[in-house]
Amino acid sequence: MKNILSHIALMLLLTGCASDESNLIVYDNPEIELEIPLDFPELNNSIYNNMPTQYGVELGKKLFFDTQLSTDNTISCSSCHIPENAFADHNPKAIGVEGRIGLRNAPPVQNMAFMQFYNWDGNKLQLENQPLVPIITHEEMNSSILEVIGKLESDPSYIELFNKAFKGEGITADGIYNSIAQYEYMLITSNSKYDRVKRNEGETFTESEAQGYTVFQNKCIGCHSTALFTDQSFRNIGFPINPDAEEGGRARITGLVEDYMRFRVPSLRNIEYTAPYGSFGQFETLEDLLDYLDNGVLEADNLDPILKDNNNRIPLTAQEKTDLIAFMKTLSDTDFTGLDN
Template identity: 70%
Template sequence: MKNGPGFLVILILLMSCNNDYYEPVSYDNPEVSLKIPFGFPEVNSSVNANKPTMYGVELGEKLFHDKRLSADNTISCSSCHMQSNAFADHNAQSIGIENRVGLRNAPAVQNMMFMKFYNWDGNILQLEKQPLVPIITHEEMGSSILEVIGKIKDDLTYKDLFTKTFGDGNITPERIYKSIAQYEYTLISANSKYDKVKRNEGEKFTAEEAQGYQTFQQKCASCHSTELFTDQSFRNIGFPLNPDTNEAGRARVTGIAADYMSFRVPSLRNVEYTAPYGSFGQFPTLMAVLDYFDNGVLNADNLDPVFKQNGNRIPLTEQEKKNLILFMKTLSDREFVQK
């Protein structure tokens, strides 16, 4: 049987299609312009390799709020990191799926692009490597990254956002991590009363706040230094010990005895919104923390010199405590927490 002219037409069309150059759809995905606050430290070097983009941030925010990242679809990143609490929560220890209790208090997510270490023990150095931790941790989301991808791979909104962010709709672990980090890089808090006073924008400290700032500089600033209000060091400050035998603080990462029960100094920005305080929420209020410092902390061989050289305490009068708290409340960025 001979092939007719129609066959030749089809063959020519197929050959023509095979020779055509495929031009993928290109989307304008500009970098997000992030204003670096005056006096803030240098950004983490990983930011330069993963600069936030318009669609990358949108994708990251969607993932941050998606409960499908957890095994039973009940917990998202935002479940423990709520904006009204400076992206922390009010639980002493984080609560995961099936009401599982985590080892530590959920830290605030703010000014991440300026941090050198992440988590209480600093086991993460690049923010892009952080999202997997809660996803696979039994006490948190109890899932796996492959399970997460399986749940969202057919979601048309995700396909669109991955294409606009990365050039195609391929959903990979690395792209998930990078987009969540891009969103978190945009969570910059630097518009508190303290910042406005420093910028001479018409705000002034009250007499009590000014006295609290003076006490802070004398008795707190050696640890809570820089405009982040943390020097990002790891210190044992004699807080009550976590009864969980899995806890060892920084020593869990380094294996060094001298790091036992040392934790990353937390930022005091928005501290008004992040109670309870301590690595496992040992203190319900700021006053409880200051009372503990005043009364005396737990002794330890590696107790920080700030305490060890002062009789294991930071002496404070009742008025100094009240003024300190009033000053710390000037670090509250109501625009950031949307209050």
């Protein structure tokens, strides 16, 4: 009798296990291999803990373009980071819900996987920590992560995507942050005319572009170095000062006087599409910006030595400005912006 009961118990156990296994959902979510362009710098360390995956990127893209992230369902990430503008804005300062105006110009979202600092003042070191900022900021989306999650939970397509992207964990705050970061990691721009010339793919610079490249190497490369066309340093280059009392540049983060009005050097890639220029859109055109540097910048105790040691200016002739702009336009990647479609 005891043996019979033991056999019955074993059969029930095996049957239960088989039943449990039949209910398991296996989520196949392969990693997407990043194509690292030639001569690009090292990846940001945080990407290794959040590698882009098929469904993570799909989810992040869906969220990036979804206005439900804002309190009144009017503003998405893409409202200020517009693809055809190299994921930058066309307003001097970003505009959020109810027409509220932010502190600064919305910077382009490009080559994020290789950046060591994010935002004008470098207040974020990991891209995954960035998405919450616009969601909760009064002048941007003015929402909360709980409010966003509540909206998304009413959409079955989101529930399915979150489960596919994050092993059945459902809709979570970390899932929102990580998926948006994964999508942004994929926004790599490296197919401009400049890149094709450097890769010897049959294109050559015009005479003006070649002359502009020489001017760039002589007068600009000190800040706009590396294949990203930024050395990712923080500098005060004497631009007109933001009248907003909240502005302090890098000093807002470090609390150091010497960092007052220092900002992260922006990349020149796709600069043709990212006007206006400066931390709060001080310059409408590249011509305006170069004229300002030529005429002389604002004096400051912490003015960058490149300017301070040269009478607070970068002298440029009219022809040098024309040629330099011609060269900078070779950094435009129409594959990236979708302008070739």
